[in-house]
Structures are given as C-alpha cells and as structure tokens.
Amino acid sequence: MRKFKEKFKIAIDMKWKGFKYREIAEKLGVSLDTVKSWFRSSGLLGVHYKDYVHDQFLMREQERKKAQEKYTDIPRI
Numbered sequence: 906m907r908k909f910k911e912k913f914k915i916a917i918d919m920k921w922k923g924f925k926y927r928e929i930a931e932k933l934g935v936s937l938d939t940v941k942s943w944f945r946s947s948g949l950l951g952v953h954y955k956d957y958v959h960d961q962f963l964m965r966e967q968e969r970k971k972a973q974e975k976y977t978d979i980p981r982i
Contacts, residue, residue, distance in 0.1 A: 913950060916943060917957050 912933045919929045930940045943950040 913943075913953075916940065917950060917954050920944065920954060921957060921961060 912935075916929050916933060919932065920926075924932075926940045926944070927937055930937045933940070942948050944954060945951050
C-alpha cells in the first residue's frame with residue numbers, strides 16, 4: 906500500500922475486516938459522512954480500497970496454492 910496517513914490505513918483495514926462506516930468513524934474521530942465520502946469510488950480511498958481487496962485476494966490465493974502443494978505429497982490412508 907502506498908504511503909498513507911495512518912488513519913487511512915486503519916480505515917481501509919477496518920473496512921476489509923467488516924467494520925461498519927459508523928464504527929470506523931468513531932474509531933478515527935471523524936464524521937460518518939467523511940468516512941462514506943472516503944470510500945466512494947471517486948473518493949480519497951475508493952481506488953486504494955479496491956487495490957487492497959485485490960492484493961488480499963491474491964495473497965489468499967497464493968496461501969491456498971501453497972497449502973494444496975503441501976498436502977499433495979501425503980500418501981492416502
């Protein structure tokens with residue numbers, strides 16, 4: 906992720922983990938409308954959040970492939 910202010914990193918991470926906009930706003934001490942505007946597709950974090958989600962998906966896919974490879978060499982019982 907690019908160099909962002911810490912609060913933006915926290916906002917992106919919280920959204921990824923399923924927190925509601927209201928919860929993100931409370932945690933960061935900003936208004937609900939501010940958080941909503943950040944995550945609009947044209948907002949400050951809209952594109953960056955999509956990139957973050959894509960990166961998370963790729964990392965999970967790599968982990969899944971590694972796990973599959975690990976267990977392909979185990980003989981069946």
